[in-house]
Amino acid sequence: MKNLRYSYLLAFWKKLTSGSTNRKIFGAALTIGLGTALVKIAAVAKELIVAWRFGTQDELDAFYIALVVPSFMINVIAGSFNSAFIPTYIQVLHKQGVKTAQKLFSSATAWNIGLLVIAGIFIVITAPVYLQFIASGFSSQKLGLTFNLLLITAPIIVLSGIIEIWGAVFNAQERFALFALVPVITPIISVILLFGWESWGVFALAGAILCGAFIEIVILGVGLHKQGISLYPKWYGFDSNLRQVGNQYAPMIAGSLMICSAGTIDQVMAAMLLPGSVAALNYGNRLIASPISLMSIALGTAVIPYFSKMVASGDWEGVSHTLKRYLLIIFFTTIPLAAIMFIFSEPIVELFFQRGSFTKEDTLLVAQIQAFYTLQIPFYIANILVVKLISSMQKNYVLMWVSGFNLTVNILGNYFFMQWLGIKGIALSTSCVYLFSFLYLFIAANKQLQIYRKVQNQ
Secondary structure, eight states: OHHHHHHHHHHHHHHHHSSSHHHHHHHHHHHHHHHHHHHHHHHHHHHHHHHHHHTTOHHHHHHHHHHHHHHHHIIIIIIHHHHHHHHHHHHHHHHTOHHHHHHHHHHHHHHHHHHHHHHHHHHHHHHHHHHHHHTTTSOHHHHHHHHHHHHHHTTHHHHHHHHHHHHHHHHHTTOOHHHHHGGGHHHHHHHHHHHHOGGGTTHHHHHHHHHHHHHHHHHHHHHHHHTTOOOSOOOOOOOHHHHHHHHHHHHHHHHHHHHHHHHHHHHHHHHTSSTTHHHHHHHHHHHHHHHHHHHHHHHHHHHHHHHHHHHHHTOHHHHHHHHHHHHHHHHHHHHHHHHHHHHTHHHHHHHHHOSTTOOHHHHHHHHHHHHHHHTTHHHHHHHHHHHHHHHHTTOHHHHHHHHHHHHHHHHHHHHHHHHHHTHHHHHHHHHHHHHHHHHHHHHHHHHHHHHHHHHHHO
């Protein structure tokens, strides 16, 4: 009986997630979503323990500021590289074969690691200079702690870059589950170190990041090796395929520099306010980040291989249909979610965080920050879908321009709303940025699709 039920469920799953491109995207998104949900549950559990242990103390401020520049470099270099790499890799894999795709992967890995090593060294050497600026409100003791945490976490720049590009190959081959699940390792290790090595204090969080990254690399490496993919970076020179990646990488990294600067600017401007503001801002975004990252990672990771295939085959009607269908689904599901989280922000924060060092006053402040952050949810998710389409069309210069506009809107919005609302104004400004970004990119993507359809019909 159990075997019959299992067979029925398996047949139902295959029917639901195979056939049309939209069904395949749905299946991929659901697979990634389930894996990411598990990761987010572990991450939320870790945050509850962090809140209980540290509250909004100075050492947590130092930890978050220490991660600002390394995280920025990871997003700019590794994140941009993958967005430029995946569409080309998929085209090469399907048109030129596995051997040529392996060469592209090996060269791209060598290039990516080289850039990340240079970035890591630069970050450590220049830290005494830029930390004085981005943590201008810190005392000398707090600044020294920030520098020590930065030295410990700096290797994560290279490790995360390797994880990103190896994960990109899994996703390009439509093997989504493993890469979606491995990030659960880091929050688990964080909990173990926080309880097992209490004397380490905030350094336990820094150590967990490094240990988690090493274990993720081992697991992903074993998975790729079993697929017959060579993991060793090897430089084959700038052939036509790698040049195509480079042509898309240049505008992508320029755009990422500007858009990732927004998060850095938020942290820096928060550090100029009252002590604990950086931690409060991070807590305010923490619970919002869980549904946002769950949906955006699931949808964004699932959709780009299929968008890339449709673009490569010139199926512009299919692209347009998929874009409209999933935008409707996004707004239908996320607007009610945003409304619920906005209305019940305070009891949500109280339930998850108010214990130990996290006081009632902390709850009131973080709840107000969180309420403003919730306004971004529908536009953030919709923005991810349109960004992946534009990247698949290899029109990354559009993303560069909108990133510049976003940065300007973010700085002006932060300054204006901070005068009115204090630290809460940074959250409201962020929501405004994603609204503007979605409208701009949606109009740009539709115009490009109209051009392609006209050329195809001529």
